[in-house]
Amino acid sequence: MIYLDNYLDVVNAEEIKAIKQLGKRLSGRTVQHINSTAVGGGVAEILKRLVPLMQEVGIKARWNVLSGSENFFQVTKVFHNAFHGLPVKIIPEMMTTYQEELKLNFRLVNPGADFIILHDQQPLGLAEARRNNHLARWVWYCHIDPTGVSREVWDFLRPYAQRCDAAIYHLPDYAKKLGNREYFMPPAIDPLAEKNREVSAEEKAFILEQLEIPTDLPLIVQVSRFDRLKDPLGVVKTFRLIRKEIPCRLILAGGMADDDPEGTQIIYEVQQEVGNDPGIHLLVLPPVSDLAINVIQRVATVIIQKSVQEGFGLTVSEALWKARPVVATPVGGIKLQVLPEKTGLLARTNEEMAAAVVRLLRNPGFAEQLGKAGHEHVRQNFILPIYLKRWLEVLNAELF
Ligand code: UDP
Numbered sequence: 001m002i003y004l005d006n007y008l009d010v011v012n013a014e015e016i017k018a019i020k021q022l023g024k025r026l027s028g029r030t031v032q033h034i035n036s037t038a039v040g041g042g043v044a045e046i047l048k049r050l051v052p053l054m055q056e057v058g059i060k061a062r063w064n065v066l067s068g069s070e071n072f073f074q075v076t077k078v079f080h081n082a083f084h085g086l087p088v089k090i091i092p093e094m095m096t097t098y099q100e101e102l103k104l105n106f107r108l109v110n111p112g113a114d115f116i117i118l119h120d121q122q123p124l125g126l127a128e129a130r131r132n133n134h135l136a137r138w139v140w141y142c143h144i145d146p147t148g149v150s151r152e153v154w155d156f157l158r159p160y161a162q163r164c165d166a167a168i169y170h171l172p173d174y175a176k177k178l179g180n181r182e183y184f185m186p187p188a189i190d191p192l193a194e195k196n197r198e199v200s201a202e203e204k205a206f207i208l209e210q211l212e213i214p215t216d217l218p219l220i221v222q223v224s225r226f227d228r229l230k231d232p233l234g235v236v237k238t239f240r241l242i243r244k245e246i247p248c249r250l251i252l253a254g255g256m257a258d259d260d261p262e263g264t265q266i267i268y269e270v271q272q273e274v275g276n277d278p279g280i281h282l283l284v285l286p287p288v289s290d291l292a293i294n295v296i297q298r299v300a301t302v303i304i305q306k307s308v309q310e311g312f313g314l315t316v317s318e319a320l321w322k323a324r325p326v327v328a329t330p331v332g333g334i335k336l337q338v339l340p341e342k343t344g345l346l347a348r349t350n351e352e353m354a355a356a357v358v359r360l361l362r363n364p365g366f367a368e369q370l371g372k373a374g375h376e377h378v379r380q381n382f383i384l385p386i387y388l389k390r391w392l393e394v395l396n397a398e399l400f
Helices: 004-009 014-025 044-055 070-083 091-104 123-131 151-162 201-210 230-247 262-272 289-299 314-319 350-362 364-381 384-398
Strands: 030-037 060-065 115-119 137-142 165-167 182-184 217-222 251-252 280-284 302-305 326-329
Touching: 004 014, 004 302, 004 384, 014 280, 014 384, 030 044, 030 314, 044 060, 044 314, 044 384, 070 091, 070 151, 091 123, 115 123, 123 137, 123 151, 137 384, 165 384, 182 384, 201 289, 217 230, 217 289, 230 251, 230 262, 230 350, 251 289, 262 280, 289 314, 302 350, 314 364, 326 350, 326 364, 350 364
Parallel strands: 030 060, 030 115, 115 137, 137 165, 165 182, 217 251, 217 302, 251 280, 302 326
Antiparallel strands: none
């Protein structure tokens, strides 16, 4: 079990004291988080660590996960893609499936809760279950970039978001101006979690052997769900450009989330592209592979994040926390994390990204400097105690 005081190595004592103080006013209040998956993806990652710390400061924090059929998650994935501006075909049956399956989940809503937090669009329709006499504050936490959402999908979902008292977005640019209160809160990583803690040389060696990764050449790494928006095919093409200049290996590692039915198809497409290229290590990881991901990120010579769109991009914070040099696309929350030439490099196309990686491989001193600055940037802004403090400020503000 990890307690707040365990973070005294990474944040100062004043910060921890302020957190405990903010928690006092909320003591005994019930905060119910509802999302759509217990494992895989950024939201599950955040809640796993946030909920126990909220409990430590005295809040009755609860976390419930929607249950839904394959059909439901296919619909919410289409909505997800529509949020990211991908061309999708919407048919009326999708709306019916969404509403009917969420109705079956109404029982999840805790009638005694003081706060109900609906994470992303999958549980948003639960706002329909809000009764007039329900005193709770309802909050929609939008973890993705909603700026390019298709008209059709937003017209359908907006009324649910408007039934909430407030909305939280990662960035001010994402605000949807719903007429309710707005907060801006980028997420965070937990430096003490299995995925981010220091690892011993023995642990590193053990994992590398298990995953059959040689360390004879520089390692270029991307860790992400197999999703088109993470551009895995672009990663392979970029790597092949880099390898023309400098011998190296690619580790493309990721798994699938329970709420994402597209992963299998994407993995198939990537396998076709990779063929039997011995320089590419395509790792399809089981749902909980935290230590393996930690090691893969720590042994990377350069970490890339070739996202087409990104709500925030926790994998970038994870990489920077490990003081690794990062090259990423300037999308969504990545722009907050990778300050060009200071905490990493930004690049859009395959060619630009390959050139930036080659630049770092040829300048290890500069790469190290970026990594160190990146670590400090994450320490100050994107780690769990700081995030918890922001949460407590929001909840306190909502109590009036
Ligand atoms: N992740 C994981 N296993 C995987 C792929 C990703 O545990 O196979 C984790 C990753 O380390 C990060 C989170 O899932 O903590 C992904 O969050 P991010 O914000 O980068 O992207 P999302 O998946 O939410 O779009």
